[in-house]
Amino acid sequence: MRRSGAPSQGGYRPPAFKVPRPEGAPVLTPRAGPTTNVPSSNPPTPDLKSNEGERHFSAIWCKCSARKHKKWEDDALLIVRAAQRLAILKDTSGKELARGSGLSIPELANLNTGNSITFGGREIEILEEMTGTACDKGIQRDEIVPRDESDAALPFHRPKVISSTVFKPFTVPTRFGTTFQPMGNKENSRISIFNKDSQDALVMPRPPFDFKRQCDEIVDVVVDPHLSKHLRPHQRQGVSFLYRCIMGFQDPTCHGAILADEMGLGKTLQTISLIWTLMKQGPFAGKPVIKRTLILAPSSLVKNWEGEFQKWLGRERIETFAVDGSNRVHEAFKRARLPVLIMSYEMFNKSFEDIQRFLQFDLIVCDEGHRLKNDKIKASTFLAQVDCDRRIVLTGTPIQNDLKEFYAIMCVVNPNVVGTSKTFTSKFEDPIVKSKQPEATEEQRQIGQSALEVLTDLTNRFILRRTQDIISKYLPSKTEFVLFCRPSAIQIRMYQNALHSLGSSYLVDSSCVLGSIQKLRKICNHPSMCDIAPELEEDMANLTFEEQGSKLALVSHLLYNLRTLGSEKIVIVSISTQVLDLMGELCTHYDYPFLRLDGSTSTNQRQVVVNRFNDRLGKDFVLLLSSKAGGTGLNLIGASRILLYDMDWNPAHDIQAMARVWRDGQKRPVLVYRLATSGTIEEKIFQRQITKQGLGGGLMDGKSTQFHFSQTDLKDLFSFQPNVDCETHELLDCDCDGSGNNVGSEPRVKSEVELRDCQIGEAIDPTTIDDKGIKGLLQWQHLLPPIGLLGDQALADIPVISYALKNEFNQTIASA
């Protein structure tokens, strides 16, 4: 990225910027020197080449209907070629079901987990992007053993195969009434393996008094101190809760639990502690409760689980077997010892028949279990057939908001608790939904309320959810900066041109809306990502990358400052791979060692990248992270700073990204930088994030075929104020002087938690900003550089910053 005028290595001085001022004086002076590298020779845009950039997703589909609750038909594979505006839906045997052509490029390019897309009369919901090996193989089943015909006729009602002729490595008594063989050394079996009287011992609850005991010899179960010394109080409580559920101490007919803690609270560690405890111990004569555990996870997290086991227990204590590309599922069947088997949902679906035939499990853990929210999903139907009633669903998503989905997940863990689907509908769902309607009578309201209370009471015994508030006192502080910068002169011209050519056509024809938004966002990200009009080409060629795009300039300064200050690492997140390409060039140009993790990083490679980045002694300074690839589960505490280059319509995605760094285990204060170009679409997205309007909900759900903007919304989105320092601050009606002293002048805005239909119990999902509305920003510090002291040396002397909003997270909690 050697631009004319851009200094090379060594004595980099931040370029002297002149951000366009209202007077409109021409500001970006052309530089002398060669102008060969015009930005049009920039990184090739991968998704604009034919088959390059083809993406594969596992998905479920149903026929299009207006019903709120879709009747999903089957699992499927979705192949997307954004550049060709093409999407193909295939069934699990590879047969083409539908084909959509002429689809919107931005819509296709932005597809992600949870999004829906409609074509060919089908609505398709995306479960997960398939990468690397999973993708190469497609999701064709039958690869292992040809399916026999009788099975093919009845794919979902196959009797449980427990053939006595088939090799069974061992049979664990899991049912009541089974007589346990006494342990070899009966003397020792009466004593707990770990000292229950030591100071920090975590002792599991004993069976309740009326519990039907398998033998009279009760031994206290004590969690291995090697693990319990790492457990936070809420995690100790969580392990104990899981234990009570899995042992049937809560209800002897149920052995399932849902751990729905918010991300970052250590669901994995709690689960590992439970598995390890049950594998080695049990309350009845000390006999271990489980021998074999199956862990199902999204393919991107399979390696992560294996890594977590090793991290907490070490290779020598426990043997895990992760089924990934190089580790075929066949090998699992041959193993005599297989205490923990980890595989993806896709692999589970694909090899289900063999798993049923060869393996028996005593505990099943379903990570990211909200994907089982529909009983028509193949994994759900298969799980219903597995003979193992000890089950744990892990999810960071509140699952109680939609009763149908909630029912489906309850069925995975404790099918008996809430009865059949019909009973559930008549007893709970109908009365509760009716009572929430505006026209509900007083009687309906009361009936609904009592149904809700009964249901809450029934299910709360098996569901545990804690929010991040619980650990914020263990976490270092988090300071969030929203940094506004004015568009460069060239960005202003491009933005105005784009709006000019759009005219007001969007008011009559909404088909151009998404494409136009995408274009404006690209201009804000960096002009080099767009087609350059001939009259601008010469000006572009005379500018450095930093002079062309102000957000890039900001990043360039920030990295320079950080590098000068010391060894702190930073994660740079973007939705766009083009942005990551450009950041990569920037790092290369200035000799900053960097790593990159995006959708094309294979599952194996991800863990390598994460470990290398988190290595304290490692040299890598920057991690470039695609927000699509880094959604959940990634632990990047090697960095204490994270920069979000662009904003997502859905605030939850940005919050997830921040939680990669600000999470349990982080020891240093965390700084979050979020960038927005003043007066542009980026500010509008930010404002919608915090007011949670999300464009009428349509776009946020990815259901772009159904979105409906109001005309006011559209006019606002396509308005442009090239001369403001921060439009959002103007919207606040705040008359502060930008010195940061506004805080405390207004009464605190108490968060009003929004209740959805069918909400059970308390509304959950508190996030840093989105439930306070835009007035919540009055509680942030408003800083107009250079009057305000940003309080972060890394932000010193960055002239492109025109305004900053700053919030210190732990302080907010303390004063709330």
Ligand SMILES: [Zn+2]
């Ligand atoms: Zn203010």
